[in-house]
Amino acid sequence: MAASRGVILAAPSSGAGKTTVTLALLRLLAQRGVAVRGAKSGPDYIDPKFHEAACGRVCLNLDAWAMTRARVAALAEGGGDEGEALLVIEGAMGLFDGAPPDGRGAVADLSRDLALPVVLVVDAGRMAQSVAPLVAGFAGHDPGVRVAGVILNKVGSARHAGMLRRALEPLGLPVLGTMPRRADLAMPSRHLGLVQAGERADLEDFLDRAAEALAEGVPGDRPFDLEALVALSTGLPQAGDAPGMVPPAQRIAVAQDQAFAFAYPHLLRDWRAGGAEITLFSPLMDDPVPQADFVYLPGGYPELHAGRIAASEVFLTSLRAHAETRPVYGECGGYMVLGEGLVDAEGTRHRMAGLLGLETSFQTWRMHLGYRRLRAGQGLMQGDWAGHEFHYATTLKAEGEALFQAWDAEGTRLEDMGLRRGHVAGSFAHVIDRA
Template identity: 70%
Template sequence: MTGLILAAPSSGAGKTTVTLALLRLLARQGVAVRGAKSGPDYIDPRFHEAACGRPCMNLDAWAMSPDRIAALAAGDGMLLIEGAMGLFDGAPPDGRGAVADIARLLALPVVLVVDAGRMAQSVAPLCVGFANHDPDVCIAGVILNNVGSPRHEAMLRRALEGTGLPVLAVLRRDPDLALPSRHLGLVQAEERGDLDAFLDRAADRLAEGCDTLAITALARPLPAAGPHRRLAPPAQRIALARDAAFAFAYPHMLADWRARGAEILPFSPLADDAVPEADLVFLPGGYPELHAGRLAASARFLPTLRARAQTTPVHGECGGYMVLGETLADADGTRHRMAGLLPLETSFETRRLHLGYRRLCAHGGPFCGTFAAHEFHYATTLRAEGPPLYDAWNAEGAALSPMGQRRGRVTGSFAHVIDRTD
């Protein structure tokens, strides 16, 4: 039970591509390896699972306690943690929640992934600066990404000689390894029909210049997992929307609910499934704006959702919240009728980024108490009426406008709950 972290000086360095390539390469070599993702990310972990065939959890040093992180990190084999943003980048004002916090909490070494596409000798001061920045964060080596040629590689290796930072792998520039993105991140793993071929190509390319024995030798034992509090299920039988439009449900939350006796009943709104009979209907976030016409035309999903709401609590997060509203306008400005269970109208015609960690105190709904959460969406609220669901504060403790809505048995907000804080 060992671990290692892949981080980078900044976003856009190719951490995800390198992580996926290494996960697939190690799995092909028979190494028992699994992935984890630092921070609030729904999309990258599903790529990790596809790469190595094992579940991937989020480890969030802003939203989770150290005991919780240690428990989620525990498991058989080697854990490869992919960082978010830059190694020391976190929430304001002091960077709390950065992957560096995970490195300190779990006492794991960091391999720095550097996009070397536009540098040569400058790679040395960059890497040395990161290595010397914090004595409690050990930079154990470097992976050079986006390397242009053998001559370019030789220049980079020569620059790093004598720094004490070994070059553990080199990934050559390859346009076929680009991961397509959209407004909330990568195109989802389940939408990539060529995903296995992509993962194999990435692993093949990495294998050309990778010392996997040196990388696995760097992994260090994970701390023993002690007692930790699991999230209580909000109901005994939970109908969970799950498909490409509603994919943003945290695995640790669902695992907690199951571990404490809840039954999860998945259904697909995009397949026009009827909403199952349950004690709670949960619509998580995702990309309903890309499928708004299809959802609006559903013959079973929306009618049965409206019927269930007459007798059963219904809750939506972010995308699910928008579907509970009256209308959702897509990027072209076309308005689509949604469930009409909340007095809410939203639009993607004019995008505006809403991003950040949140502290929430609930006035009702399935998540009663205080929670750490995050908000990440581009939707504009055209109209929202009715009593709010949460009092909210940002990462710096400043009070925000109350979030979400509640009407009868129906609740929702743009916030994604991560963990309980009370």
Template identity: 55%
Template sequence: MIPGLMISAPASGTGKTTVMLGLLRALADDGATVQPFKSGPDYIDPAFHRAACGRESFNLDTWAMGPGLLGAVAAQAAGADVIVAEGSMGLYDGVARAGQAGRGSSAELAAMMGWPVVLVIDVSGQAQSAAAVAMGFAAYGRDLPFAGVILNRVASPRHERLVRLGMERAGLPVLGALPRRGDLTLPERHLGLVQAVEHPDLDAAIAGYAAFLREHVDLAAIRAAARSSAPPVPGALPTPPAQRIAMAQDAAFSFAYPHLLAGWRAAGAEIIPFSPLADQPPPDADLVWLPGGYPELHAGRLAAAARFRAGLARHAETRPVHGECGGYMALGQGLIDAGGTRHQMAGLLGLVTSYERRRMHLGYRRAALIAPMPGHAAGAHLAGHEFHYSTIIDQPDPPLARVTDAEGAMVPETGSYRGSVTGTFFHLIAPVTAA
């Protein structure tokens, strides 16, 4: 069993991602083969993880994945010396359905895998009280292994002494104390961090995080705290929806879960990238897949990409096309940007979406397919996640699925289909057994 750790925090915005990236790079620089994971449905962080340590990062999701898939994804750590997983939101934040409190949380994953938690605490504005917060987090999960805390945004040596006194009284190991630095942030936009490929000098930024952690964190103690228990018995990774898959990949289309692509490749599928933003038509393939991303930031270029749109239309005459979230919007008739300008999209579906009237749509989704989509027959049940700010202005095509949220309530973002073209607002994570 490969020893591992979970880097988590009481809430979002505490600095755990920069700690995670610095730790990955520092351990890799010390000669360790580090396997990163991300807890929960995040489309952006895994690419940063890969940039930090040179190894593909995978999502592990205890709400959307069954034990067999969790085991199969965890098995991607084979050959690593140590596992470092990054939590999502707060440590215990998860599904709040009756009888399912904490489902899908970072704590649930850490307990399942036996990974001790390193809690990154923003101690600005408090001193000994930070120990009460950490003590509560350590005690709340009775079966959760707890490695210690990293203090972030420490104001002064005196501030650090006061916080350490509180942690000592609480019996909690302090694994590091990071002075407050305004430059230790990553640029963000409405879905969170900007994509790794868009960062102006990502490698230098990560190297800076690693140097900062090496100066202020006990790396040897963190490495020694890593533990593990037996992960779930591996099942199968997801099977490919086609043999040759043309996959849109550029700054507008990049949100594809690594475990899906790994499963498709392991089964022998060929994934052929192309760029709609470069006005490339889809290459010859059995299926065109447009993943999510930021089409709203590039709507003018997509509207002007005549070769891409014409090639996509020719493909759709005889073979399937599928879009997820941003890819779904790009398949529609039009996309209205934040300034109110309407841009013509591919027109293969009737969907019209708008960012002029922003509203956040966020959460897990369960879908029962009314019609087939690539790789899944009508009647199949799928688990996924939705996160976007667009509003549906028009959706004249038949619904693709009956979609519910994590609490079982119906949601109006049903997806739609027209001929061989399908689209969903949720990002597919895994097929599930019908409840």
């Protein structure tokens, strides 16, 4: 296997089954002895954990909106042993879908910036010959984005596969495989995306079943052409200097469990590379906050575990004690836990840490979604940042000094985001990189 090569799996739209196909491919490559690692385009916390489970290597996010080209190239290259593994990037949304106004940050940007070929995953469940103009349109839309092959998903039968293959023959693009339509390969989801990998007791069995389904293809059709997929991968560009995120302190305590699962791997890797010592702890297990200079509460699903968090007196008491003299920073779910109370979907209010003048509720949902430019003029998180906001919480009260000035992807000034009080700060934004 050649070192530092990659390929992108993308689709015409969301819902085509990219994640299932990507996981099947990662597990299949690993089973066949190919060193492989996954990456996910854009701001996603959930899919990367599935990638990691499928192939046994940490999955990083590659964000063409929030990161510079040099930063994306450095993360894609991996370095060390990781750089010797085939990189399979799972795209988000449709191939050319990105942030307004011009689609910046789309999977297509990664293809151009990294000069990697695209394998188009097509949901063929409700089409036959119409697959040809669809694929032709995507393949010819942008000369800087090379569609090098096709995987047909949700194919109903060998007869269906034959019609699809014959329709695509004139295009000269290889059909690498056909994934059968199977109810047991559906992935359960909730309001922020898929149910987390750590919550699925059947995960290993699911990954093996998906890999087997991809390898064998639709019964009566050809098996998946794994050698052809590896052969069409291309070399990654040599990464130049791309400094990572500077650690906020020498000793950092990071909350990590099912309620606090949304910490970017590249962020923690940057902090470690910068010499920081990171200690993980679980608020849901009522762990005390470890001895540290800085506490980080990532996002996650505190609304699903609000009762347990409110009852975790050891965690809350130690967090309050830490905050008296040393910094605490919370993002999205972590930000809500720093507030005074959280109202769950049933209308029950749960007491939180009380370190910020914040009350939030899930009794009435309102989606907040989009990239954010952020600026903190002083204190904790000082500087300019690129981030993302995605949550359904309603803010009932937010009293105190704002943490960030904020702008959306189109440069429109938004209301200030977050709060800061003493050594404590947080907001609904997930910071991705320095702006």
